[in-house]
Amino acid sequence: MKRHALFAVVLALSLLAGACSSSGSDGIVVDDPWGRASPMAANNGVFYMTIEGSNVDDRLVAAYASVCGATELHQTIMTDGVMRMQHAETGIEIPAGGEAVLAPGGYHVMCINKDVEFKTGDIIPVTLTFEKAEMQTVDAEIREG
Amino acid sequence: MTRTLKIVLGALAGVVVIGAVAYFFVLPQFVPYVFHGQTIQSNQAAPSVELDGPNGSTVRLTDYEGQVVVLYFGYTFCPDVCPITLSKLDRAMDILGDKAEDVQVIMVSVDPLRDTPEVLEQYMAHFNPDFIGVTGDADAVDRIATVYGVYYEAAEGSEATGYLVNHTATVMIVDKDGYLKLVLPFEGTAEEMAADLGYFLR
Amino acid sequence: MFGSRCSIGLRFTGTMPEYIDRLRCRYWAERRSLNSRKLIWWIGIPGVLLVIGVMAFAIFEPIQVLPRIRLSPGYLLEDQAGQSFTSEDVRGDIVLYTFRYSGCGDECDGLDQTMIDVQRRLGEVDMGDTDFRLVTISFDPATDTTEVLTAEADAFGADGVEWRFATGEEAHLANVVKAGFKVWYEEQEDGSFSFDPTLILVDGWGVIRGEYEYQTLKSDADKIIHHLDILTEEIRNANGAAGLAYEAAHLFLCYP
Numbered sequence: 001m002k003r004h005a006l007f008a009v010v011l012a013l014s015l016l017a018g019a020c021s022s023s024g025s026d027g028i029v030v031d032d033p034w035g036r037a038s039p040m041a042a043n044n045g046v047f048y049m050t051i052e053g054s055n056v057d058d059r060l061v062a063a064y065a066s067v068c069g070a071t072e073l074h075q076t077i078m079t080d081g082v083m084r085m086q087h088a089e090t091g092i093e094i095p096a097g098g099e100a101v102l103a104p105g106g107y108h109v110m111c112i113n114k115d116v117e118f119k120t121g122d123i124i125p126v127t128l129t130f131e132k133a134e135m136q137t138v139d140a141e142i143r144e145g
Numbered sequence: 146m147t148r149t150l151k152i153v154l155g156a157l158a159g160v161v162v163i164g165a166v167a168y169f170f171v172l173p174q175f176v177p178y179v180f181h182g183q184t185i186q187s188n189q190a191a192p193s194v195e196l197d198g199p200n201g202s203t204v205r206l207t208d209y210e211g212q213v214v215v216l217y218f219g220y221t222f223c224p225d226v227c228p229i230t231l232s233k234l235d236r237a238m239d240i241l242g243d244k245a246e247d248v249q250v251i252m253v254s255v256d257p258l259r260d261t262p263e264v265l266e267q268y269m270a271h272f273n274p275d276f277i278g279v280t281g282d283a284d285a286v287d288r289i290a291t292v293y294g295v296y297y298e299a300a301e302g303s304e305a306t307g308y309l310v311n312h313t314a315t316v317m318i319v320d321k322d323g324y325l326k327l328v329l330p331f332e333g334t335a336e337e338m339a340a341d342l343g344y345f346l347r
Numbered sequence: 348m349f350g351s352r353c354s355i356g357l358r359f360t361g362t363m364p365e366y367i368d369r370l371r372c373r374y375w376a377e378r379r380s381l382n383s384r385k386l387i388w389w390i391g392i393p394g395v396l397l398v399i400g401v402m403a404f405a406i407f408e409p410i411q412v413l414p415r416i417r418l419s420p421g422y423l424l425e426d427q428a429g430q431s432f433t434s435e436d437v438r439g440d441i442v443l444y445t446f447r448y449s450g451c452g453d454e455c456d457g458l459d460q461t462m463i464d465v466q467r468r469l470g471e472v473d474m475g476d477t478d479f480r481l482v483t484i485s486f487d488p489a490t491d492t493t494e495v496l497t498a499e500a501d502a503f504g505a506d507g508v509e510w511r512f513a514t515g516e517e518a519h520l521a522n523v524v525k526a527g528f529k530v531w532y533e534e535q536e537d538g539s540f541s542f543d544p545t546l547i548l549v550d551g552w553g554v555i556r557g558e559y560e561y562q563t564l565k566s567d568a569d570k571i572i573h574h575l576d577i578l579t580e581e582i583r584n585a586n587g588a589a590g591l592a593y594e595a596a597h598l599f600l601c602y603p
Contacts, residue, residue, distance in 0.1 A: 036224070036228055037271070038224065038228070038271070039267055039268060039270070039271040040267070041221065041263075041264050041265075041266075041267030041268040041271070042221050042222075042224065042228075042268050042271070043221060043222055043259070044222060044223075044224040044306075045224055046224035046225055046228075069305070070305035070306075072303060072305055072306065074225070076225045076226055078226070078314065078331060078332075081313050081314060081315050081330060081331060082296065082311060082312065082313050082314065083223075083226045083311065083312055083313075083314040083331065084300065084309075084311040085223060085225070085226075085302070085309045085311075087302060087303045087306070089303075104225060104229050105225065105226065105229060108224070108225050110224055110225075110306070111224070112305045112306055113305075144232070
């Protein structure tokens with residue numbers, strides 16, 4: 001009798017443990033966060049990444065990096081040779097099961113009034129705030145781009 | 146192998162060799178080179194440029210006669226598009242190798258309020274020590290951007306950014322004799338730019 | 348034809364020296380029979396055909412092109428509706444520009460009539476997918492406010508889409524019109540302007556293709572419509588191999 005009870009408890013506990021860890025595969029995953037190398041003469045820096053969606057529609061609403069005076073989400077729009085930058089005030093959509101791509105020439109995290117030079121090889125932590133999912137901090141690697 | 150067969154094979158080999166020589170060496174001389182942008186065949190020299198460059202110098206387009214000049218209009222505040230173009234130009238210089246000595250890349254800032262010559266000097270050096278940035282007072286910049294077909298407009302940014310400048314992101318190529326010859330679109334690759342520049346460096 | 352003396356047959360039989368003898372014999376036989384008549388056929392006729400072909404190409408000009416004169420200036424203006432109007436708004440369209448001011452009297456009649464005429468006769472040209480626009484730029488922003496421009500535009504039947512009236516800041520206008528379009532204008536003491544009546548044709552890539560100093564009504568509109576034809580033809584056909592032919596035409600032909 002005791003053995004059966006012990007077995008039942010162990011089984012119950014393991015099920016609970018399984019339930020806790022299952023959220024990992026349905027959550028938001030940030031791939032390849034990186035930033036462009038940039039001298040101090042350039043006022044602003046930029047970060048890019050690919051964000052894989054969770055099982056629900058979500059939105060990247062803010063980003064923060066301590067080395068930036070202010071951090072904002074922007075979109076570059078190129079039409080017929082003209083380059084425009086727009087502040088993505090409502091954030092960047094991350095469709096369920098899809099992905100949001102922040103890449104050169106498109107969406108990007110703009111690091112305004114940066115305090116340090118971005119040198120190739122540096123790692124800069126960037127904290128991402130989502131509408132629904134939990135905040136995540138990723139390490140952006142600085143590259144030549 | 147009979148003698149006839151030998152002759153036939155010999156003739157065939159000869160045809161193949163001649164054909165290969167013709168295809169790889171002779172024909173390319175006759176096919177016109179196709180550029181990756183819009184060509185201009187103006188018989189008027191490219192509009193003069195006279196702006197403030199690094200170290201308090203005055204930079205004139207005529208200073209670079211004998212060299213191919215690449216003109217780009219941008220500003221240091223934009224972290225996304227302008228660095229892309231300058232990186233591509235730097236890679237194009239790498240591809241050109243020694244020939245890059247005869248190419249001068251100049252960025253004209255369409256944001257003279259924020260981009261002083263000192264800022265520009267440091268900024269351009271980050272991409273390539275030979276690149277230079279120039280600026281001037283609002284009217285000088287306006288005249289040069291206008292005659293080079295570049296539209297630019299200060300647009301509202303956010304509180305943090307202040308104003309942002311929308312602008313035409315094309316790259317102009319002025320040949321060794323000072324004639325504007327080619328306008329490359331922003332989307333071109335470094336390889337395409339190097340190929341087109343290579344044509345003017347012949 | 349050469350007689351059996353040479354016992355021709357180029358097939359290699361017998362020994363090498365014999366074969367060479369036969370080749371030599373045939374060579375000399377052929378040389379003797381080469382006379383002027385053969386020369387006429389083999390060299391003269393292709394030569395004549397070539398000359399005729401080149402002349403025909405030059406005379407009939409199956410491919411005509413307008414010169415790429417220089418880049419059209421970039422600009423930031425305000426149109427008759429008070430909206431911002433830039434050079435990028437018309438990228439991809441063929442545009443006919445002219446330059447005037449509202450105080451212009453009789454001296455502008457011809458110029459204005461040409462614009463109206465070109466717009467009216469646009470149906471004669473197959474524009475394909477390209478849009479055509481008319482833009483009248485006023486170099487008198489002090490007088491030509493938005494209201495004045497609207498009144499002017501209405502008088503001309505300029506709808507603000509196909510035909511826009513626009514003006515801008517004085518300093519910028521000087522750069523755009525004088526330095527960019529190279530059209531001279533100067534304000535006189537009495538507030539009127541002296542200027543060169545000019546029309547300028549720009550293609551969709553922002554390159555100036557035609558500059559027309561106004562002369563008489565008919566010849567100007569005629570010439571512009573004819574040039575529009577040439578331009579749209581080039582736009583339609585300049586793909587792939589045909590494109591190469593057009594590039595060659597730019598390099599080699601005289602301009603119409």
